Each structure stands twice: as structure tokens, then as C-alpha cells.
Amino acid sequence: MSNRTFTIVKPDSVRKGNFGKVISRVEAEGFKILGLKKASLSQKQAEGFYAVHRERPFFKDLVKYMTSGPVYVAALERDNAVAHLRKIMGATDPTKADAGTIRKDFGESIEQNAIHGSDSDENAKIEIAFFFAESELM
Numbered sequence: 001m002s003n004r005t006f007t008i009v010k011p012d013s014v015r016k017g018n019f020g021k022v023i024s025r026v027e028a029e030g031f032k033i034l035g036l037k038k039a040s041l042s043q044k045q046a047e048g049f050y051a052v053h054r055e056r057p058f059f060k061d062l063v064k065y066m067t068s069g070p071v072y073v074a075a076l077e078r079d080n081a082v083a084h085l086r087k088i089m090g091a092t093d094p095t096k097a098d099a100g101t102i103r104k105d106f107g108e109s110i111e112q113n114a115i116h117g118s119d120s121d122e123n124a125k126i127e128i129a130f131f132f133a134e135s136e137l138m
């Protein structure tokens, strides 16, 4: 069944000019881009988006990194969207990610790991709604 997920092409990817390469990997896997925006996250937005991690020791640095430069946010659609995007992204830590995954090829570190993808259908809905009105998705 076709369903949705959400991605952020993170500041390190955008800074290095890898947005096009990252999003073309996503498109090549059959994801339809329902909505796409370039955004500079405010501290409040980054803290809100990653609120589930607020007690983690890396939270402050994560917010600093996610506000360090522009990102691209996108709502995506495909069969098995959440699991498939996570498969092609690879492990959170690029050094542990499988060969050929986005994080292995473009990530710098466990923090600066090139791309975010929703971890569940429920969070995909929440994360899409964080950045897009339903009327912006087509």
C-alpha cells in the first residue's frame, strides 16, 4: 500500500552541494515528492521537531547543527514508505551504515548524517504536518 514518509536533507548535505544527489537517490527508489521546501530552521522549530530527544545528551548540539544552515524538507509517497526510506538512508552512524546507503555515501558523523527520515507512520504524519498544510501536498 502506498503511504507517506517525511525527510529532511540536512545542513551538511546542503552545505556540500549534495541536495541533488541525495534527492535523486530518493526519486530513483520510486518515491513521489508530494511537497518540497527549502527552510532555515529556527531554534524553536528544531527543538520542537526533535522534542522526543530533548533529554538526550546530544540534544543541544543537534539543535545547533540543525539550525546551522538551510535544509530541504519533503513529504514523500511510496509503497512501504517509512521502512523503505530508512533502508536506503542506512544506519544513523554513517560509519556503521551499509555500503551504497545515503548516510554511508554522504554522512560525516553520527550527528551530521546527511538525511532524516521518519521512524514510524505515526511520526511521519506528525512530521509532515509540522512543515506542510495538506493543501500543499500534490
Ligand code: CMP
Residues within 6 Å of the ligand: 053, 058, 062, 092, 110, 111, 112, 113, 115, 116, 117
Ligand atoms: P535523525 O534520524 O534525524 O534523528 C535524531 C538525530 O540526532 C539523528 O538523526 C542524528 O543527527 C542525531 N543523533 C542521534 N544519535 C546521536 C548521537 N549519539 N550523538 C550525536 N547525534 C546523534
